[in-house]
Amino acid sequence: MADRIELPQGAGGSETEAFIKKHILPRFEQPDIDVPLQALDDAAVVDDVVFTTDSHTVQPLFFPGGDIGSLAVAGTINDVAVMGAEPVALAAAMVIEEGLSLDSIERVLDSMASCSHNAGVPIVTGDTKVLEHGALQDMIVTTAGIGRSSEALQHNLQELGRGTSWLRDSALQPGDAIILSGHVADHGIALLSFREGYGFETEITSDVAPVNDLMRRCLEAGGVAAAKDPTRGGLANTLHEMASKSGVGMHIMEERIPVREGTMAACEMLGIDPYTVGNEGKVVLAVAPGRADDVLAAMRRHPLGGHAAIIGHAMKKKRVVLETAVGGTRLLEAPLGDPIPRIC
Numbered sequence: 001m002a003d004r005i006e007l008p009q010g011a012g013g014s015e016t017e018a019f020i021k022k023h024i025l026p027r028f029e030q031p032d033i034d035v036p037l038q039a040l041d042d043a044a045v046v047d048d049v050v051f052t053t054d055s056h057t058v059q060p061l062f063f064p065g066g067d068i069g070s071l072a073v074a075g076t077i078n079d080v081a082v083m084g085a086e087p088v089a090l091a092a093a094m095v096i097e098e099g100l101s102l103d104s105i106e107r108v109l110d111s112m113a114s115c116s117h118n119a120g121v122p123i124v125t126g127d128t129k130v131l132e133h134g135a136l137q138d139m140i141v142t143t144a145g146i147g148r149s150s151e152a153l154q155h156n157l158q159e160l161g162r163g164t165s166w167l168r169d170s171a172l173q174p175g176d177a178i179i180l181s182g183h184v185a186d187h188g189i190a191l192l193s194f195r196e197g198y199g200f201e202t203e204i205t206s207d208v209a210p211v212n213d214l215m216r217r218c219l220e221a222g223g224v225a226a227a228k229d230p231t232r233g234g235l236a237n238t239l240h241e242m243a244s245k246s247g248v249g250m251h252i253m254e255e256r257i258p259v260r261e262g263t264m265a266a267c268e269m270l271g272i273d274p275y276t277v278g279n280e281g282k283v284v285l286a287v288a289p290g291r292a293d294d295v296l297a298a299m300r301r302h303p304l305g306g307h308a309a310i311i312g313h314a315m316k317k318k319r320v321v322l323e324t325a326v327g328g329t330r331l332l333e334a335p336l337g338d339p340i341p342r343i344c
Helices: 014-027 070-080 102-119 153-159 186-196 212-221 233-247 260-269 289-300
Strands: 045-046 049-055 088-096 123-131 139-148 175-178 224-228 247-254 284-287 307-316 320-324 327-331
Touching: 045 139, 045 233, 049 070, 070 102, 070 139, 070 212, 088 102, 088 212, 102 123, 123 224, 123 233, 153 212, 153 224, 153 327, 175 289, 186 327, 212 224, 212 289, 224 233, 233 320, 284 289
Parallel strands: 088 123, 247 320
Antiparallel strands: 045 049, 049 139, 088 139, 175 284, 175 307, 224 284, 247 307, 320 327
């Protein structure tokens, strides 16, 4: 099926990256802008405005801890925030299947309104289309967001002294501390278990949340070189993206990666690597070594960062190594795609 699109090419792992580089990037000429499409960061920067867009096809629409509406709003806010920007406004477009109940649509809209209000990022424009029954499953929500620089970002970058204007995936240097804001894999496992009806002993809920306020606190602490939200492909894919773009490797300590006991048990039961499962309310930071403790403390004072941890560091040798709890090491491979489809 080499002449047809396949699911892994849209799942966020190495297959998606290869598809983008082969079929998409060569077709779009880029102007001379701060962060172009070719950078493959979470957003572009045009005339000092951070701009991003994302489509959401989660199934089912409602799941423990969130729904397609909160997911769409938080996901786009997070893509702006991890560039170091202050999110300013969102656009939202819906493509709805004919026959979907108005109650479901209103629940999604109420969730979007609540999430955007709580994050302080209003939805200011959008579009609505309806397709005939069977043309899609329930609905697709596409959101776009813009952001601007802030005093916290500029102070952080000036102190960092690496000559960048934004947080970039390519800005890591050997010795940088790698900080994770909290437990991984909750979102993907919560959605999968609810969708498939798995009866785990403990209820697992999604972590979906906007991280813009958490990012602001971290920037105020200083020393942040790069940030990324570990969505599709999970923590493993995020670490590989940051390392490869920066030309560095990483040494990660497995025992420091926060994973809830119930989530780990579910992953083991299902044969899924928790480090490849998508998250929707977490952030991975690369921080100059002298400021790592300050940033970690700032994270832990925030409601979304109470379980934050320094999980490793960047190194010269260009590979991502996982030090296991028993003292051995193994390569942490980037996934070909997300092991759990339709979660974002």
